[in-house]
Amino acid sequence: DADVTQTPRNRITKTGKRIMLECSQTKGHDRMYWYRQDPGLGLRLIYYSFDVKDINKGEISDGYSVSRQAQAKFSLSLESAIPNQTALYFCATSDLTRQGQFFGPGTRLTVL
Amino acid sequence: DQQVKQNSPSLSVQEGRISILNCDYTNSMFDYFLWYKKYPAEGPTFLISISSIKDKNEDGRFTVFLNKSAKHLSLHIVPSQPGDSAVYFCAASEVGNQFYFGTGTSLTVIP
Numbered sequence: 233d234a235d236v237t238q239t240p241r242n243r244i245t246k247t248g249k250r251i252m253l254e255c256s257q258t259k260g261h262d263r264m265y266w267y268r269q270d271p272g273l274g275l276r277l278i279y280y281s282f283d284v285k286d287i288n289k290g291e292i293s294d295g296y297s298v299s300r301q302a303q304a305k306f307s308l309s310l311e312s313a314i315p316n317q318t319a320l321y322f323c324a325t326s327d328l329t330r331q332g333q334f335f336g337p338g339t340r341l342t343v344l
Numbered sequence: 345d346q347q348v349k350q351n352s353p354s355l356s357v358q359e360g361r362i363s364i365l366n367c368d369y370t371n372s373m374f375d376y377f378l379w380y381k382k383y384p385a386e387g388p389t390f391l392i393s394i395s396s397i398k399d400k401n402e403d404g405r406f407t408v409f410l411n412k413s414a415k416h417l418s419l420h421i422v423p424s425q426p427g428d429s430a431v432y433f434c435a436a437s438e439v440g441n442q443f444y445f446g447t448g449t450s451l452t453v454i455p
Contacts, residue, residue: 236387274433274447275388290442322387330376330437332390
């Protein structure tokens with residue numbers, strides 16, 4: 233089984249709709265992250281959480297919100313989706329060390 | 345403004361030769377650097393890292409070099425293999441802070 237799972241893997245929605253992307257991990261890591269990838273812009277951090285009671289904004293948090301329901305679960309919400317939020321979204325986890333993050337397989341979101 | 349830059353969007357190399365991927369950064373406070381590899385339809389996977397107290401770290405066919413004065417790091421893959429064809433991202437952080445990613449370089453290893 234995958235260590236970091238994301239649901240859904242693909243989603244097409246319309247402008248103005250509320251969307252939730254979910255992430256679960258079995259690695260036992262405290263730290264979880266949400267990134268988006270856009271062509272020519274690489275990976276940009278949206279939100280991150282260092283434990284269940286800790287939520288921090290990343291580079292591009294406007295238009296997004298997150299919820300850390302448990303150590304293993306971190307969800308990303310788009311309250312009112314807009315077309316420029318069309319992107320590939322990745323969840324990642326890490327432990328307390330500064331080793332590499334473990335990424336999920338990604339969610340491809342299209343906002344029409 | 346992009347704090348971590350990969351100025352080559354793509355690179356093609358013959359199998360068996362050396363692949364050199366480059367990354368530049370602007371923040372002198374960055375003290376930890378990583379390389380990730382990404383295949384299509386998968387998330388990035390961690391490849392190799394280096395702390396600013398070192399100038400070289402090697403792991404099998406992969407070596408990362410860090411030049412702090414030039415704010416430059418590079419990833420060398422020797423020998424390159426077709427399975428190395430992927431997008432490579434560099435990332436950097438300072439203590440206690442988030443990682444900043446470059447835009448990626450797509451490597452194609454030609455058999």
